[in-house]
Amino acid sequence: MSKNQKKISEKTIERxxxxxxxLKDLLKKGKDRVYSxxxxxxxxxxxxxxxxxxxxxxxxxxxSKGYEISxxxxxxxxxxxxxxxxxxxxxxxxxxxxxxxxxxxGSRDNFDIVAAFDSDPGKSGxxxxxxxxxxxxxxxxxxxxxxxxxxxxxxxxxxAEKVAQTLIESGIKAILNFxxxxxxxxxxxxxxxxxxxxxxxxxxxxxRKNTQQRKST
Amino acid sequence: MSKNQKKISEKTIERxxxxxxxLKDLLKKGKDRVYSxxxxxxxxxxxxxxxxxxxxxxxxxxxSKGYEISxxxxxxxxxxxxxxxxxxxxxxxxxxxxxxxxxxxGSRDNFDIVAAFDSDPGKSGxxxxxxxxxxxxxxxxxxxxxxxxxxxxxxxxxxAEKVAQTLIESGIKAILNFxxxxxxxxxxxxxxxxxxxxxxxxxxxxxRKNTQQRKST
DNA sequence: CTAAAGTTGTGAAATATTGCACAGCGTGAT
DNA sequence: ATCACGCTGTGCAATATTTCACAACTTTAG
Numbered sequence: 001m002s003k004n005q006k007k008i009s010e011k012t013i014e015r016x017x018x019x020x021x022x023l024k025d026l027l028k029k030g031k032d033r034v035y036s037x038x039x040x041x042x043x044x045x046x047x048x049x050x051x052x053x054x055x056x057x058x059x060x061x062x063x064s065k066g067y068e069i070s071x072x073x074x075x076x077x078x079x080x081x082x083x084x085x086x087x088x089x090x091x092x093x094x095x096x097x098x099x100x101x102x103x104x105x106g107s108r109d110n111f112d113i114v115a116a117f118d119s120d121p122g123k124s125g126x127x128x129x130x131x132x133x134x135x136x137x138x139x140x141x142x143x144x145x146x147x148x149x150x151x152x153x154x155x156x157x158x159x160a161e162k163v164a165q166t167l168i169e170s171g172i173k174a175i176l177n178f179x180x181x182x183x184x185x186x187x188x189x190x191x192x193x194x195x196x197x198x199x200x201x202x203x204x205x206x207x208r209k210n211t212q213q214r215k216s217t
Numbered sequence: 218m219s220k221n222q223k224k225i226s227e228k229t230i231e232r233x234x235x236x237x238x239x240l241k242d243l244l245k246k247g248k249d250r251v252y253s254x255x256x257x258x259x260x261x262x263x264x265x266x267x268x269x270x271x272x273x274x275x276x277x278x279x280x281s282k283g284y285e286i287s288x289x290x291x292x293x294x295x296x297x298x299x300x301x302x303x304x305x306x307x308x309x310x311x312x313x314x315x316x317x318x319x320x321x322x323g324s325r326d327n328f329d330i331v332a333a334f335d336s337d338p339g340k341s342g343x344x345x346x347x348x349x350x351x352x353x354x355x356x357x358x359x360x361x362x363x364x365x366x367x368x369x370x371x372x373x374x375x376x377a378e379k380v381a382q383t384l385i386e387s388g389i390k391a392i393l394n395f396x397x398x399x400x401x402x403x404x405x406x407x408x409x410x411x412x413x414x415x416x417x418x419x420x421x422x423x424x425r426k427n428t429q430q431r432k433s434t
Numbered sequence: 435c436t437a438a439a440g441t442t443g444t445g446a447a448a449t450a451t452t453g454c455a456c457a458g459c460g461t462g463a464t
Numbered sequence: 465a466t467c468a469c470g471c472t473g474t475g476c477a478a479t480a481t482t483t484c485a486c487a488a489c490t491t492t493a494g
Contacts, residue, residue: 013422017415021397035471042399046453051472063459064471086421099316103413111421150424152417174424176417180238182259190423192416196320198234199409200369200393204303204328205230206407207367207391228481252441265483268442280489281441
């Protein structure tokens with residue numbers, strides 16, 4: 001219905017997610033309005049950038065009173081979230097996978113990891129961190145059954161590409177990849193790789209070039 | 218000694234780290250040369266970008282034979298690594314922290330997590346995933362003693378800022394932050410935040426805008 | 435020896451992203 | 465009622481990053 005503005009940049013989407021989380025915190029603390037310069041600190045940007053980001057969600061600011069927090073949360077959520085809670089799959093229940101299960105288990109109201117998959121038959125059928133673990137063979141079927149279109153990939157590097165291929169063929173729409181391997185996809189599947197090793201090596205590198213000051217994701 | 222080229226972008230540093238990892242794999246498989254277009258696939262960029270990145274390390278390519286892998290690894294390492302292996306500290310030995318200990322424990326020859334810290338006294342003194350766990354009180358002293366200047370922060374959001382402050386005051390030079398909180402620092406401390414929740418929400422968002430195809434870190 | 439094919443290094447264009455700066459407006463003080 | 469102040473929305477400039485495109489060079493084939 002709403003005339004869809006062309007394209008919101010990935011960076012902006014990330015920041016909106018961070019703003020929302022912070023806004024929820026503020027709301028819990030009893031605040032009801034924020035200024036762009038307050039929000040700018042949590043992403044180390046400028047106030048102008050925040051205002052620009054917020055314009056994307058259909059701006060609600062009010063001169064000299066700032067933004068109304070609850071309204072802002074609502075608008076950001078309208079943009080970021082689907083109408084219904086998203087079901088997520090976790091692939092790979094090793095150390096990292098289990099940690100992620102724990103990490104993402106808090107009270108999220110827009111998504112939920114509903115199933116875990118692992119190639120180790122010993123894990124199949126068990127409940128791990130509150131989620132049922134299935135065998136990899138069941139993946140294609142379960143993705144459809146549970147209406148999952150986003151997956152978290154936490155398998156070893158060696159199997160990342162093969163598993164990703166399976167996911168894509170099973171109709172997944174987005175993958176958050178923790179394996180230190182690039183995933184190629186001709187199709188329209190969105191892949192976000194969090195390369196922890198590169199991130200650490202980058203930190204190590206810049207620990208010696210202590211010039212700049214830096215930001216986030 | 219070498220006239221230091223002004224500034225290498227963070228993006229480039231990340232990609233160099235990824236190239237190197239891939240190059241090591243190739244070397245193990247017996248290959249001894251690569252072309253820029255082969256490397257470009259592992260970061261989903263263009264060949265030109267790879268060549269540009271490699272120029273930063275002092276380019277060694279050879280027309281129509283590509284780059285010699287072992288030489289490239291050596292040059293990238295010369296740029297990325299310090300002369301000596303870097304000691305890293307992990308702060309926060311919860312689920313995520315332990316997973317990170319495991320994740321980073323493989324055979325790394327340029328860095329090593331040598332100590333873990335946690336505010337829970339019950340963990341202090343124990344060996345977790347092969348690393349000794351210290352109490353937070355010991356942090357300032359141990360950082361100096363072990364010559365640690367990079368830390369991985371895996372504490373809950375609530376304590377992230379306070380702990381980061383302690384780290385900075387103790388002279389840390391870079392922080393890889395997993396807590397969903399922005400860390401502010403006036404000083405020249407490098408902070409890299411890996412916001413897993415934002416990353417997942419971004420993936421969820423783009424799972425519905427299945428237009429583009431995307432890359433990495 | 436010559437030509438064809440394929441690759442590197444890189445200037446220059448194209449994009450993407452960020453920051454500046456100011457008009458316009460609401461608020462509170464006088 | 466008026467004015468000073470502070471904040472938003474945004475055009476525009478400044479950066480940062482990526483891609484294009486092509487000259488120069490190597491190898492291989494004929």
